[in-house]
Amino acid sequence: MTLAPRLDLRQSQSLVMTPQLRQAIKLLQSSNMEVTAFVEEELERNPLLERDERATPGPDDGHRVDPLPAAPDLPDAHAAAVSDALPTDGAAPLDADWDNVYDGGGYESPYGRGGRADFAEDLSGVEDLAAGGRSLREQLGEQVRLGFSDLRDRLIAAQMVALVDPAGRLAVEDSVIAQAMGCEVARVAAVRARLQRFEPVGMFCRTLAECLAVQLAEQNRLDPAMQALLDNLDLLARRDRAGLMQVCGVDAEDLTEMIAELKRLDPKPGASFDMPPAPAVVPDVLMRRAEDGGWILELNPETMPRVLVNRGFYARCQVGARSKDDKVFLAERLQSANWLLKSLEQRASTIIKVAQEIVRRQDAFFRHGVEHLRPLILRDIAEEVQMHESTVSRVTANKYIATPRGTFELKYFFTTAISGTHGGEQHSAEAVRWRIKAMIAAEDPEAVLSDDAIVERLRAEGVDIARRTVAKYREALRIPSSVQRKREKAVPA
Structure with missing residues (x-):
């Protein structure tokens, strides 16, 4: 063997993570709202991009899925869900302006039909706007200004309003507040007692027992027996009825009435305020029933970003470019715009393809309910659509589909399998959890x-499940054990 330098030519394949590929992967796993925000940034950054103002495709242009023969119509409740989640055939186009479809009635003004003297387009006034809800501290502050005439008491009350937590508790001792405000403890206690009767009643209390006691006193129901019950809430939590009857000096019937009265009180009087509205889930895919019994799927045109490349503007800029840097900039912007359009188109087709296969696999769920949900894993969908499991995982992340049975995340339809008895058909873990809850x-x-x-019972229905699995599913559903449920049902609400 000789040691000498030589030249070899080898050919190999490797995946290079270019910035464009990273961008495509990021767009694939992002929701429509996140993609829309990204496209808005690109519209500002790239002068060759512009919005597609053409009319959106109609609902019948979507992808039809007809995996099984037509089944009987869903119940009325599910039909109502369809009308709420998806546009009807007679509805106005999604891109229509309100002033194009709104009929103001038979009134004809001197300035034109439906017009205004100042030629403003918005016909609604400030009186049509709904008033925003007041926060907890705003409502308490108004009551403090009206309820305390003494400035020193008002200042102490304002300090307590600032310290109260969202549930309505004020665990700070009166002595601590008095030391901070430089006043007597008795004065702070008197102000706290008055604040506890403000609306909502039961605020500014240190403990749960004190909160309930204030509400009962407001209703003139705080008798010695009820006070004894409040002093022994730990026995009530353990469902120790015998111990409660002994300390309260009442019989079983009176104790039941007292517990029922406690349940009607509000343990957290401040929790109903300052609650932010639940964020609305915007579906990425719309699904509705076809006339032949199949399913029609389409991307939500309300949130799907649509952009175009202005090639005419690019041609004019190319002709007027004077320097090499200008031509390089235009070429980079054109390449970036083309790649964005390709990424958005590929993302849309991938989402539809994966959603179509999920609907095909879970057809029984959409027709009959959650008890017919089939076990499904990413590999099943990946093999059918000829994609990698990681791609399917990115497609189903943060994506929602509006169906006749409600809006679901695409991840919801992927559940583990539970074996059937005697080698029978496998069952979805979600369907088994639903069955346990129903039982x-x-x-x-x-x-x-x-x-x-x-x-x-589950084994009699063909589900091979262990006791520890039932306990795990029950705890995940936040259902107490049989011993605790028996104690709770012994105390009527």
Whole structure:
């Protein structure tokens, strides 16, 4: 063997993570709202991009999925869900302006039909706007200004309003507030007592027992027996009825009425304020029933970004470019715009393809309910659509589909499988959880189902499940054990 330098030519393949590829992957796993925000940034950054102002495609232009023969119509409740989630055939186009479809009635003004003297386009006035809800501290501050005439008491009350937590508790001791304000403890205690009767009643209390006691006193129901019950809430939490009857000096019937009265009180009087509205879920895919019994899928045109490349503007700029840097800049912007359009088109087709296969696999769920949800994993969809599992995972992340049964995240339809008894058909873990919840909801208060009893019933239905799995699913559903449920059902609400 000789040691000498030589030249070899080898050919190999490797994946290079270019910035454009990273961008495409990021767009694929982002929701429509996130993609829209990204496209808005690109519209500002790239002069060759512009919005597509053409009319959106109609609902019948979507992808139809007809995996099974037509089934009977869904119940009225599900039909209502369709009308709420998806546009009807007679609805106005999604891109229509309100002034194009709004009929102001038979009134004809001197300035034109539906017009105004100042030629403003907005016909609504400030009186049509809904008033925003007041916060907890705003409502308490107004009551403090009206309820305290003494400036020193008003200052102490304002300090307590600033310290109260969102649930309405004020765990700070009166002595601490008095030391900070430089006043007597008795004065702070008197101000706190008055604040506890403000609306909502029961605020500014240190403990749960004190909060409930203030509400009962406001209703003139704080008798010695009820006070004894409040002093022994730990016995009530353990469902120790015998101990409660002994310390309260009442019989079983009176104790039941007292507990029912406690349940009607508000343990957190401030929790109903300052609650931000739940964020609305905007579906990425719309699904509706076809006339032949199949399903029609389409991307939501309300949130799907649509852009175009202005090639005419590019041609004019190319002709007027004087320097090499200008031509390089235009070429980079054109390449970036073309890549963005290609990424958006590929993202849309991938989402539709994956959603179509999910609907095909879970057709029984959409027709009959959650008890017919089939076990499904990413590999099943990836093999059918000929994609990698990681691609399917990115497609189903942060994506929602509006169906006749409600709006679901695409990840919802992927559940683990539970074996059937005697080698029978496998069952979805989500369907089994739903079955456990339904069993417990329908159980007899006199014969509460234990975990072993639930296992026996499920095995009789063909589900091979262990007792620890039933306990795990029950705890995930936040359902107490059979012993605790038996105690709770012994105390009527």
